[in-house]
Amino acid sequence: MLGTHLKTYLQSDDQFIVIAGPCSVESEAQMTELLNAPGFSKVVRGGLFKMRTNPDSFQGMREKGVELIEKLRQERDFDFITEISDPRQIELLDPVTSIYQVGTRNMYNYELLKELSTLGKPVMIKRGFSANIKEWLGAAEYLSPLPEDKIMLCERGIRAFEPLLRNHLDLGTVIWLKENTNFKVIVDPSHAMGDAKYVRRASLASIAAGADGILVETHPEPAKALSDAHQALNLDELASLQAELKSLGEVLGKQIV
């Protein structure tokens, strides 16, 4: 079930979406504080099953998180996007999920993509660490039973050689994709830059580059986040970013949603 906002967005060419939410869903208090914030996004991101390089890192709230989101969606009107890393999670995730996010580590997981293509919901494919355009579009083809307007590509920074940045934000490829394909192209400035203080500028550059939205890590108290604490915006920073995007969007012919 997709909310009206999301349906309209997927059909539109002139809307820019701000998908906000925490890296990991951590607690009811955390999620409620976000959802209650005035003007908070109607499409909310949040990790339930986390993929971590180190198997001893926090792996997400999993089943308990699903129950929490279910409860919150009954009380409030929002769409939910979350990462899926195994087809066997579908049964659990499907009731609460509006958009399936395939993470960077699974861009080439064609078995997963084929499975998701049959569910009829939008799928957002994050780019592999150093996936080239042909490979990324190849992954999108594995979704092809889905109509084009339900396939979203998310640029999240590419692997490169710079020790002072987590990744290289690759807006050149965003520009290429908008010129040569019909997919929605979203930017994840949080992972691309790896530091909250660079997220604002990366987001403004993304809308100017022609992206269709951002996926931005937001936490009521970033310093206390269980994962990626250093790269989440707080609620004030998010509101201020939304306002700036709105002003830019007026010049660029994009409505912020």
Added chain:
Amino acid sequence: MLGTHLKTYLQSDDQFIVIAGPCSVESEAQMTELLNAPGFSKVVRGGLFKMRTNPDSFQGMREKGVELIEKLRQERDFDFITEISDPRQIELLDPVTSIYQVGTRNMYNYELLKELSTLGKPVMIKRGFSANIKEWLGAAEYLSPLPEDKIMLCERGIRAFEPLLRNHLDLGTVIWLKENTNFKVIVDPSHAMGDAKYVRRASLASIAAGADGILVETHPEPAKALSDAHQALNLDELASLQAELKSLGEVLGKQIV
């Protein structure tokens, strides 16, 4: 069931393995010609479920290939290594598989790795396209119920910027891994170089760098291969490479198996 050769190899420090076989298992004639060749490897590679960037490319013999390998293993003494890309393939593959190969595209597929870690058979993890060492060892940790001597790492070239080569053969990382870990380190010179004519030199460099073996694409008639035709050795080239490795191995204190 692991053959004696393979068991001995896994316990040994001074053996260098030549794992040969086609990119894809294609037919009984193809496999028989390889297996009948004098001195052919006792550990044979061959793709049954192929992962392809383009969903319309040949995706492997799948079930029929499993039956073929089953038949061939009943008639002959060899171990078989093949790529698995989904836990749901285990039931089918397990009877014919000695070593599970996790492909480049699935190095970060932790759900798959966790599943394989419970089966007790050796697992070979190919390096992600631009995986760094920490990520690669992180993937190996997801196998950790397996003893260290059943975890194999396979370098297959990293993504880089050179249009004249398919990948960059990264022997520096092989050297690092042999100095700092206890895992078997295998090199895939076929994918690393992308052209049969460079495979010999890449293999010689691998043994000199300290690698524990190579995984080399071999086809009775490379030009007719259904996938990666340009990078497979023919049987004469393989035999000649084995002889050269044997001579080098004598100097380096490595026995070729």
Added chain:
Amino acid sequence: MLGTHLKTYLQSDDQFIVIAGPCSVESEAQMTELLNAPGFSKVVRGGLFKMRTNPDSFQGMREKGVELIEKLRQERDFDFITEISDPRQIELLDPVTSIYQVGTRNMYNYELLKELSTLGKPVMIKRGFSANIKEWLGAAEYLSPLPEDKIMLCERGIRAFEPLLRNHLDLGTVIWLKENTNFKVIVDPSHAMGDAKYVRRASLASIAAGADGILVETHPEPAKALSDAHQALNLDELASLQAELKSLGEVLGKQIV
């Protein structure tokens, strides 16, 4: 001798410069057509000594080009920026040059940088093909007798793995530099993208990312350019880009000059 426009720009924090001109100065007709265009940049780029990967490619008008620029600067009010690749070119170039451009291939040419640091004119250092931030700032230190406001850094795309783009436009590094240094940061969207049709979007993204200007290849008839023909804007495209930058600049607090 720096023109008033340029002097003001170097002192200012809220101006965004559009440096336009051809890859190579080719003829009086070519330069006159550009300079006569209404609203054309007052800081003009143009190569006189070209560095080419292939020694048989066109190497620039050299001495004759210097004479031409000298004549044009007597008749018109503009500043000129050109690439220098050898200290022995200083004598020839100095009378016509307002800003010395050190090209990508010479970012690490410390002898050249030391020499330029003594001339008192602004120097713009283009980033090496895959220079990291520390190396780039190290190059800027070799200019250090120059005051900070005469050192300009130019991002021009980094080497990476994508065959469909000439380089990777690296706005993440632009954002880092604006946050952490006081240098002017310019973007060269023409080289970064390698195709005129992507230059507009790359330029808009640059101003939004916080860059202080762009260096954009412009030619009265791009198809006839002797070098980089595919990446130059024509005069209409330049005028239209300037207008869009002006609108965006009003929102971002930047005046286009």
Added chain:
Amino acid sequence: MLGTHLKTYLQSDDQFIVIAGPCSVESEAQMTELLNAPGFSKVVRGGLFKMRTNPDSFQGMREKGVELIEKLRQERDFDFITEISDPRQIELLDPVTSIYQVGTRNMYNYELLKELSTLGKPVMIKRGFSANIKEWLGAAEYLSPLPEDKIMLCERGIRAFEPLLRNHLDLGTVIWLKENTNFKVIVDPSHAMGDAKYVRRASLASIAAGADGILVETHPEPAKALSDAHQALNLDELASLQAELKSLGEVLGKQIV
């Protein structure tokens, strides 16, 4: 003036050269200890004018170093290879230099290359940080008045994404160059690996890959070296490496010189 050893090497196809010496020439005591070591290389490397990312790092003995090498060459029979970073150093360096080394930072410094091409002495071009093959061969073309057998290419590791290694040793490109060009191809395992403990393996892999020699940093007391202390071999390690290369060379048909 080239020594007999060096002349023979340049004409030969089956010799593998070990060029040893310090990163920087530091003192008469240092150089004498190296040159007196039994079996030390007859072609000695040593930096006189050092290029450093940070202008405050040790920049080499410069003029005093030239005098020292001059004195040492009068007393002993060896060839000397040193880096040149500016044509204006030619006058000073020429009397003591047998091979001019163009450093990684100057691979694209075509003015320097053109100048060196006229001197008639061998020139060794180190590969730029992420130079591709076409660019590297383009640089070699700028030397083209020199005969092919006086042009040497030196692979020294490419820039990539691995924080645990200084560079990526790129033997794939060495293999490509030996198959497709006639130039001597040398490997610098010291810079490629960035740590003395990996130099032995990288050197063995280089000869097996088909390289024509190595350029290996050697210091009588590596811990006291003024630059790159962590990557130099001591004299025992060098002797032991030479012995291993000799054994491998016998199998590979290469004589170590």
